[in-house]
Each structure stands twice: as structure tokens, then as C-alpha cells.
Amino acid sequence: MSEIEKSLNRVTPRDDGEVVMDRWQSSMDLDADPKPTGKPIWLFACAAIALAVLGWGLWSGQKIEPTDSTAPTLVSIDNNQFYTFQTQPAANRALIAGLDDFKPEYLHTGDSFGNSQLVNVGDKDITLRTGDHTSTISVQEINTSAAKALTKETQGYQKHFAADVLTQQQLTRISAIARFGQLDALHLLETISDTPGKLQTQAQDILRTVGDTSVVQQLIDHIRDGDKKTRRNALRVLGKCDSPLATSFLESLATGADSSMAANAVAMLSSRHPANALRSLRAIVDDPSTNNEIRHSATDALESFLKEMNSESK
Amino acid sequence: MQEDTLRHAFDTFVRQNQACMLAYARSLAGRNRQAEDICQETLLNMYQVLERGKDIDSWKAYLWTSLRRGAQRLAEKQGRTLLSGNTRFSHLYWDDSADTRDETERALKLVDALSQQQRELIELKIFHDLSFRDIAAVLDTPMQTIASRYQSAIQTLQSQWNRTP
Numbered sequence: 001m002s003e004i005e006k007s008l009n010r011v012t013p014r015d016d017g018e019v020v021m022d023r024w025q026s027s028m029d030l031d032a033d034p035k036p037t038g039k040p041i042w043l044f045a046c047a048a049i050a051l052a053v054l055g056w057g058l059w060s061g062q063k064i065e066p067t068d069s070t071a072p073t074l075v076s077i078d079n080n081q082f083y084t085f086q087t088q089p090a091a092n093r094a095l096i097a098g099l100d101d102f103k104p105e106y107l108h109t110g111d112s113f114g115n116s117q118l119v120n121v122g123d124k125d126i127t128l129r130t131g132d133h134t135s136t137i138s139v140q141e142i143n144t145s146a147a148k149a150l151t152k153e154t155q156g157y158q159k160h161f162a163a164d165v166l167t168q169q170q171l172t173r174i175s176a177i178a179r180f181g182q183l184d185a186l187h188l189l190e191t192i193s194d195t196p197g198k199l200q201t202q203a204q205d206i207l208r209t210v211g212d213t214s215v216v217q218q219l220i221d222h223i224r225d226g227d228k229k230t231r232r233n234a235l236r237v238l239g240k241c242d243s244p245l246a247t248s249f250l251e252s253l254a255t256g257a258d259s260s261m262a263a264n265a266v267a268m269l270s271s272r273h274p275a276n277a278l279r280s281l282r283a284i285v286d287d288p289s290t291n292n293e294i295r296h297s298a299t300d301a302l303e304s305f306l307k308e309m310n311s312e313s314k
Numbered sequence: 315m316q317e318d319t320l321r322h323a324f325d326t327f328v329r330q331n332q333a334c335m336l337a338y339a340r341s342l343a344g345r346n347r348q349a350e351d352i353c354q355e356t357l358l359n360m361y362q363v364l365e366r367g368k369d370i371d372s373w374k375a376y377l378w379t380s381l382r383r384g385a386q387r388l389a390e391k392q393g394r395t396l397l398s399g400n401t402r403f404s405h406l407y408w409d410d411s412a413d414t415r416d417e418t419e420r421a422l423k424l425v426d427a428l429s430q431q432q433r434e435l436i437e438l439k440i441f442h443d444l445s446f447r448d449i450a451a452v453l454d455t456p457m458q459t460i461a462s463r464y465q466s467a468i469q470t471l472q473s474q475w476n477r478t479p
Binding site for chain 2: 005008010011012013014015016017018019020021023024025027028165167168169170198
């Protein structure tokens with residue numbers, strides 16, 4: 001060993017890294033129920049022993065493959081029972097299949113899921129083989145499981161956000177879920193976008209563009225058909241989507257019969273980009289079906305906008 | 315019961331590796347908060363892999379590869395290259411023995427002056443004690459290439475070391 005290697009061998013990290021342990025424990029303690037069910041006891045025991053024994057010193061030459069964020073992770077367990085999808089951070093392809101109504105192109109014969117292999121992909125079901133055992137799972141079950149898994153995953157992120165340990169990658173994952181129109185994820189994005197912090201601006205940007213026609217339509221459906229909480233959350237999200245469909249829907253709410261929704265819609269339209277807000281407010285004021293109270297508040301908002309613009313131009 | 319055992323074992327694993335993980339993540343990301351995010355994400359991934367009962371032959375290589383990939387993904391999203399933070403090793407590592415600290419500090423400054431590729435090799439091989447095989451897996455580069463690059467880096471360092479007082 002050279003002289004310089006001897007010197008460098010005495011090097012240790014300056015920071016004890018306690019923050020890593022703190023954040024890890026916070027993440028785990030926040031997960032209400034992070035443990036999948038159905039795993040045999042021996043699996044946990046072996047895994048724990050393996051970790052404790054292996055520590056730093058034991059490794060072999062085989063190429064390892066860390067978690068691939070694009071890998072599907074639908075898992076089948078024994079006893080003829082299918083368990084839910086693994087949640088975060090992977091599962092993208094399988095979860096897409098579940099949420100977007102199952103499309104055969106998302107899954108392929110020969111794909112592996114944990115210890116199982118996909119042996120058939122049909123329109124109504126898929127077949128997996130685990131060892132000598134073959135099982136079939138229905139598309140409906142895929143959809144239900146995927147929706148549940150995503151809801152649970154989003155709940156985990158809500159807790160991470162509340163504890164200020166939400167990571168950049170988790171925000172990306174939330175936006176991926178939100179792009180399927182999942183309301184919890186959309187609402188979480190909206191909350192992040194309203195909260196000062198390192199992720200606020202990004203969340204605002206994501207929200208502005210998340211609303212393609214399909215997502216906006218789902219939000220509109222929630223506002224029309226949901227319970228009170230669902231309607232309120234969906235409306236808050238929609239208010240931050242920059243899409244013509246979202247704008248025209250808000251304008252229709254503002255001129256509609258539901259005075260509470262109309263007042264909310266006016267408030268949201270007023271907080272948009274000034275040029276868009278002006279156009280919407282004028283349309284509301286000019287619409288003969290707008291009720292007087294709403295017209296009054298829209299007129300006030302319009303006047304204060306114009307006053308502001310005049311003072312800026314001077 | 316089994317969950318407690320798993321959690322306890324993993325906590326021990328985290329405690330043993332936290333300082334090295336954070337230092338490596340900082341050298342990759344260049345920013346403290348992002349380095350912490352990368353470590354947290356990596357540990358969550360590893361724990362889930364363990365829960366799924368996936369076979370992993372080298373936890374050491376797995377951990378370092380995951381950290382590096384996490385940093386790589388983050389850098390790509392931010393439109394920059396990995397290691398662009400150009401963090402000085404002499405800020406991340408030190409010799410905690412007062413007797414040899416000055417000498418080690420001098421060696422670290424020489425490492426700081428190496429190319430990014432060579433610095434990372436030194437970091438993985440010497441500071442974190444990875445084998446050439448593991449480093450080859452982490453950097454996705456043939457083992458022979460890794461070994462020769464390492465020797466070249468050491469020769470450069472040694473010649474600088476001999477030249478400076």
C-alpha cells in the first residue's frame with residue numbers, strides 16, 4: 001500500500017449522519033400501515049438475519065439490480081390468493097394498467113412480478129405462474145387493487161408532507177399519480193402548492209399543467225357528483241389548472257344557480273393570471289343569468305383589477 | 315413480532331451506514347437537503363425490497379448503486395450533471411486523530427484536485443471500502459477498467475504527494 005493510501009485510509013466522514021437515521025425513522029413512523037400482509041414469518045426472519053449478518057462485509061460477484069422505478073411490481077402470493085400491488089415507488093406500469101382501465105399493451109406475456117411470471121394476458125383477466133402454481137386475476141380486481149394501492153400510497157405522502165420530510169422524488173411520484181386524475185394526489189399537490197416551502201413552486205407548475213382534458217373532466221365529475229368534501233377539494237384543484245375546459249367550467253359555475261359554488265368560482269377566477277381573470281370576470285358580469293350578488297362581487301374584483309393595472313401603467 | 319425484528323435489524327443497518335451514505339450522497343448531489351432526500355428515498359426502497367423478500371447478493375453494492383441512481387435521477391430532472399456540485403472532499407471527510415490530521419488533510423486536498431471520475435473512485439475504494447467488483451457494479455463499468463483507473467489515480471496522487479512538502 002502506498003504512503004498516500006495509508007493516509008487516506010484514516011479518513012472518516014465528518015458528519016455522523018444522524019439526520020439520515022432521523023429522517024428514516026420519521027418516514028417509517030409516519031406510515032400508518034406500511035407492511036404488506038401475507039408474507040410468511042420465515043421470510044421476515046431470514047431477511048432480518050441476512051441484514052444483520054451481512055452488514056458490510058458479505059458480498060458476492062453477481063450483478064445486482066436495485067429497484068427500477070419503471071418495473072411492475074404486481075405480486076402474487078400463495079394459497080390462491082392475490083395480494084395487492086406493491087405501492088411506492090415503483091408499480092408504475094401495473095398501476096397505470098389498473099387506473100387507466102386495463103390495456104393489454106401495458107403487460108406482456110413473460111413479464112415477471114416478484115416470483116411470478118405472466119403467462120397470459122387477456123381482455124378480462126391475466127394469468128400468472130408462481131412455481132408450479134397458476135392463478136388468474138381479473139381486470140376488475142386489478143383496477144380495484146390499483147386504486148386502493150394508490151390511495152394508500154398518497155396517504156403516506158400526505159403524512160410525509162405534514163412532517164416536512166417529503167422528497168423531490170416523492171413529489172414526482174405524486175404528480176404521476178395525479179396525472180391519472182386521482183383526487184387525493186391532486187388535492188395533495190394543491191396543498192403543497194399553497195404552502196411555502198422548497199416544493200411549492202414546483203407543485204404550482206405541476207398543477208397548472210396537470211389538467212389535460214381527461215383529468216379536468218374527472219374533476220368536473222367530482223364537483224358535480226361528489227360529496228361536500230370531494231366537491232370542495234376538486235374545486236380547489238380545478239381553480240389552479242390552466243386549461244380552457246377548467247376556465248369555462250368555472251365560468252359556468254360562476255353564472256350558475258348554486259350561489260356558494262358561484263362565489264368560490266369567482267374567487268378562483270380572480271386569482272388567475274390578470275389577463276385571463278379580466279376576461280372571465282367581464283364574461284360573468286355581462287352574463288344575464290349571473291345572480292346579482294355574484295355580479296356585484298365580480299364587478300368589485302374587476303374594478304380592483306383595473307385600478308391596479310392603471311396604477312401600474314402610470 | 316416479525317415486523318419488529320425486521321425493523322430493528324434495518325435500524326441497525328441504517329445506524330452503521332448513515333455517515334458514509336450521507337457523505338457519498340453529498341459528494342454526488344453537492345447540496346445537503348438533496349443528499350438527505352436521496353438517502354431517505356434509498357432506504358425506503360431498500361426496506362420495501364426486503365419486505366418483498368427479494369434476493370440481493372451484495373447489500374453494499376446495492377446501497378451505493380441506489381444512492382448513485384437516486385442522485386443521477388435528481389440531477390437529470392434539474393438539468394445538471396452528476397457531481398456538478400463539485401463538493402470538496404476535505405469538507406466531507408477528515409481524520410479524527412489529532413496526531414495524523416494535518417497529514418491526512420494534505421492528502422485530501424490532493425484528492426480534491428483529481429478529476430471527478432478519479433475522486434469518486436478513491437471515495438468508493440478507500441473511504442467506503444468497496445471492492446473493485448462492487449465499484450464495477452455501482453459505476454456500471456468493467457472491473458478491469460475500474461482497477462486500472464484506480465491505479466492511475468493512486469499514481470497521480472503519490473507523485474503529487476512526493477512533490478509537495
